Amino acid sequence: QQHPDRREVFESEFNDLKIVVEEISQDPNHQSRGIVVIGEPGSGKTHLMMRLAQDILETNRLLYIRQPNNAQAVIFHTYSRILESLIESVQSSSxxxxxxxxxxxxxxxxxxxxSNSTVLTQRDKKILEVMQKNPLKLFSDLAKAETQTKRNYWEHIEKRALNWWDKNYSPAGYAPQIFKGILRFCRYSDPSRRRIVTQWLAMNDLPAEELEKVQLLPWSEEMSREEISLEAIKVLGCLSVLEKPLLLIFDQLEGLGQEHNESLLWSFGESIKEILTHVPNSLVILNLFPHRWQQFKQVFDGSVVHRISQSEIVLKKPPISALKKLLNLRAEMVGFTIEELFTNSEIDKIVRANSIRGVLSTASNFYREKVYNISLPKKYDVDSPSSTPNVASFTIPWQELNERLGRMEKLMFKIAEKLDIEVENLAEEVVVISEQSEVLAKDESEQSEALAKDEVVLNEPILISPRDSIKEYFDRQKVKLKAKFMEHQILTDLDDVGKLEMIIRFFQDSWDKLEIEVLSLGKRVTPEHLVIKIEQHQCVIAFLHEGGSKFCARMRNYNELMSYHPSLQFKLCRDETDYPITGRKSRQQLDNFKSLPRGDLIILNSEQRILFELIYQTIVDIQNLDLEASVDEIIKFISSEYSNFWLWKILPI
Structure with missing residues (x-):
């Protein structure tokens, strides 16, 4: 992300991060290391990561991993999120x-x-010649897309790369398959083929005809996703030895500290230790609140704490002088200083906020109060109106002021968006200055008189309710999620069930006597599911995105579970983007399920999927104090605004 930055803010902490990255790169053993970045909410942890990205994204891979939600699949979750990061486009690049x-x-x-005096073929020489200009020319300058010439070159590239792997590592295990899949993804420019390879890399069971298109073999029924995921991350680490260290950034981990997540937290610590032990050339960064890190240290084994926190970086609130420079950086870009925008008393209130995010949020609220007459939140101890200058006090022509304010508003909103700052009471639609002047001057004569006197007449203060603020947050997040799901989002049954449990626990006070459990069918594998029991209703909700033989076997077992539990309603969730079920036996099992009164197939379309993700992300943001709203306000809003959410039709609230 591109955003204004004062490099002297956290300059020492930033340099410490870069030094560790360089030390890993220079280490002959390329041993991975861990760092814990500690700071209060809004202290600048994410901003520091963005600065790091700006500096090293050309040479290092930055991979963001959100909180896991299943204790049995932390490494698989980590790998899935890494894969999502890897297939996202780099900004300002194709x-x-x-x-x-x-x-x-x-x-x-x-x-x-x-350099080792290996005899190079003509293809080797051609590839080297192309890549000497820019390594990324590998994808554009060898041959035209989807031609036999390109296919020949990429077969040669795969052969060379896999031979290198066998010579330097081992041809055994899953690693060569993973490496081949990565090469196959890069080989194709066709989005449909890339989607197939992405789903294969995510270890999903795909139809045989799809795998044939990309010449990949199906995964074994007996495979361990945790084991293969660790191998896959190791492959990426080994490849990074030829480039620069990987940066694995674990963010928004606050929910791991909840009481019901103790086993998940322990599993998370053990999984991070496994990654640090087996994956080379990587820096693992954990962004944490101070109190949460203290809690984690009480749960983790001592060896885990040692590996994870080989370095600790503590972010404290910058001095007032640095905060004023940060504010002026944003103001001066459109020709203002903060002294022109705010009184000394207001500046004092702004810089006394608890964190950098609080400072920017407070400044934005004061600015909007001046320009749009939107009332300040009640938490501010504001001066009387007479002590606050209006726009007319600026000694610049109205037209120039008009233009500057327009630019300023766009800038402030852009800053908030780029830094993921949830600015309190942020207006959903920016009121442009020309529209504002129409409100301020109700007719031509009033407007002419006001402009002649260089004065602005304000209406009564505009009050924005908590509900309005929440709606604005939801609207912004919905736009982000829609854009995200246009990419190749990786859906997994375990992840979705974890999200479902988090949503249900968040709304638990909406039902009487809530109980959550899981059914078992001996050693046989069933769809990932939860049994949800409330006083009025009992049901099983399962997710099954798989296809092929896995779908057939798990669907058969799910039908058998249903026969053993006649008092439960059974729901099966799939997405409209999942591969259709075409196998005769699989179709028969699905039809058997749907034919029973207690069996219900739920297909999530894009709107329902995004709503599911939106509610989940809202809960995560509340847990991580990235959204200023009470639990009660959020529950009331979601219950009324999204009454069509598929989960509420199963569990009315």
Whole structure:
């Protein structure tokens, strides 16, 4: 993300991060390390990560991992989120992070072959020639898309790369398959083929005809996703040795500290230790609140604490002088200083906020109160109106002021969006200055008179309710999620069940005597599910995104579970983007399920999927204090505004 920045703010802490990255790169053993970045809510942890991204994204892969929600699949969750990060486009580039990684690492493989006096083929020489201009030319300058020439080149690239892997690591295990899948993803430019490879890399069971298109073999029925996920992350770490260290950033982890997540927290710590032990050339960063890190240390094994926190970086609130410079940086970009915008008393209130985010949020609220007459939140101890200058006090022409304020408003909103700052009471629609002047001057004569006197007449203060603020937050998040789901989002049964449990626990006071449990069918695998019991209703909600033989076996077991529990309603959730069920036996099992009165298939369309993700993300933001709203206010809003949510039709609130 691009955003204004004062480099002297957290300059020392930032340099400490870069030094550790460089130390890993220079270490002959490329041993991975852990860092805990500690700071209060809004202290700048995410901002520091964005600054790091700005500086090293050309050479390092930055991979964001949100909180896991299933104790049995923390490494698989980590790998899935890494894969999502890798296939996202790098800003100001037509390529994604996975292409960057393969291009730079393969260029190094060929250079190593050349320096070792290996006889290079004509194809080797051509590839080297193309990549010397820019390694990313590997994807555009070898041949035209989807031609036999391109296919020949990429078969050669795969052969060279896999030979390098066998020679330097091992041909055994799952790693060569994963590496082949990564190369196959980069080989194709066709989005449909890339989607197939992405789903294969995510270890989903795909139809045979789809796998045939990309020449990949199905995964074994007996595979362990945790084991393969660790192997896959290790492959990425090994490739990064040829480039620069991986940065694995774990963020929004506050929910792990809840009482019912104690086993998940313990599993998370053990999984991070496994990654640090087996994955080379990586820096694992945990962003945490101070009190939460103290709690984690009480739960984690001592060896885990040692590996995770080999370094600790504590972010404290910058001095007032630095905060004023930060505010002026934003104001001066459109020709203002903070002294022109605010009184000394207001500036004092702004910089006394608890965190950097609080400072920016407070400044934005004061600014909007001046320009749009939107009342300040009650928490501010404001001066009397007479002590607050209006827009007319600026000694610049109205037209120039008009233009400056328009630019200022766009800038402030852009800053808030780029930094993921949830500015309190942020207006949903920006009121442009020309529209504001129409409100301020109700007719031509009033407007002419006001402009002649260089005065602005304000209406009564505009009050924005907590509900309005929540709606504005939901609208912004919905836009982000829609854009995100246009990419290749990786859906997994375990992740969805974890999200479902978090949503249900958040709304638990809406039902009487809530109980959550899981059914068992011996050693046989059933769809990932929860049994939800409330006083009025009992049901099982399962997710099954898989296809092929896995779908058939798990669906058969789900039907058997239903026969053993006649008092329960059974729901099965799939997404409209999942591969259709075409196998005869699979269709028969699904039809058997739907034919029973207690069996209900729920297909989530894009609107319902985004709503599911939106409610989940809202809960995460509340837990991580990234959204200033009470639990009661959020529950009331969701209950009334989204009464069509599919979950409420199963569990009325």
């Amino acid at each position: 390529h994604n992070q996975l292409e960057y990684l393969i291009a730079h690492s393969f260029a190094q493989i060929l250079e190593n072959l050349q």
